[in-house]
Amino acid sequence: MRTPLIAANWKMHKTWPEAATDFTALEGELSARKAAQAALPDVVVCPPYPMLALYPLLFPGGASFALGAQNVHHEASGAYTGEVSAPMLTVLGAAYVIVGHSERRRDFGEDAVVGAKVARALEHDLTPIVCVGETLDARRAGETEAVVGAQLAAALAAVTPEAAAAGRLVIAYEPVWAIGTGEAATPEAAQAVARFIRAEVAERFGAQAAEATRILYGGSVTADNLGGFLAEPDIDGALVGGASLDVRHFLRLVDLAAGRPADRTAHDGG
Ligand code: PGA
Numbered sequence: 001m002r003t004p005l006i007a008a009n010w011k012m013h014k015t016w017p018e019a020a021t022d023f024t025a026l027e028g029e030l031s032a033r034k035a036a037q038a039a040l041p042d043v044v045v046c047p048p049y050p051m052l053a054l055y056p057l058l059f060p061g062g063a064s065f066a067l068g069a070q071n072v073h074h075e076a077s078g079a080y081t082g083e084v085s086a087p088m089l090t091v092l093g094a095a096y097v098i099v100g101h102s103e104r105r106r107d108f109g110e111d112a113v114v115g116a117k118v119a120r121a122l123e124h125d126l127t128p129i130v131c132v133g134e135t136l137d138a139r140r141a142g143e144t145e146a147v148v149g150a151q152l153a154a155a156l157a158a159v160t161p162e163a164a165a166a167g168r169l170v171i172a173y174e175p176v177w178a179i180g181t182g183e184a185a186t187p188e189a190a191q192a193v194a195r196f197i198r199a200e201v202a203e204r205f206g207a208q209a210a211e212a213t214r215i216l217y218g219g220s221v222t223a224d225n226l227g228g229f230l231a232e233p234d235i236d237g238a239l240v241g242g243a244s245l246d247v248r249h250f251l252r253l254v255d256l257a258a259g260r261p262a263d264r265t266a267h268d269g270g
Pocket of ligand 1 (some may be wrong): 174178179180181182219220221240241
């Protein structure tokens, strides 16, 4: 059985004091659930780079949630002005890194380096959350599987079968047209692509790797639609942007993934 995973992508939001407040609040809530021996999904928070440093400062003994970065450079060090390397992330306690987010692919032309970033992340003990997804034009043209298949082939080119079989891969299906639009995919449409992704992983790395790989859905996830995605057999969690910014709303997502009735009195902050 794969442990569900709920990942927050804060994108370019929150300052240092805001992030400190939210990290502390989230940790308080999660550790209370742990103390009550409640089931928890794996929870990952991906703040902007500077706020990664809050994690070891606030939680020197570790935390109930894992830390993730939103990107990483594909080289381990060098003359790359403005970039951040995998060893810089791991030393801060990051365990995950988002790679190939559609905003990086679109705004920074990163399609060609996704495979190298995934390999570098794995080499430095970071679990890559590999984002794939088609544009609206591609979907309308019936090219969803062709686009996602090509993105996967490039992203996974340098991944070893051992890493895949050990569950070191997380793949987020994020249709570009659903990101930040309020128009999530239907659970059925997301499941169809998630099944395709799992089959691609199986073909490349074998059945054990396919079973071990967690596949997330991302794109306008909220507490109102998450349950539908989690009910699908090939969807193991969510990568959440807007609805992750408010801690109370994000906790509703965590509780839904834990199989607990979410706190319906919490404000809808997404
Ligand atoms: P959204 O973003 O939840 O705001 O649609 C998801 C993402 O881009 O990862």
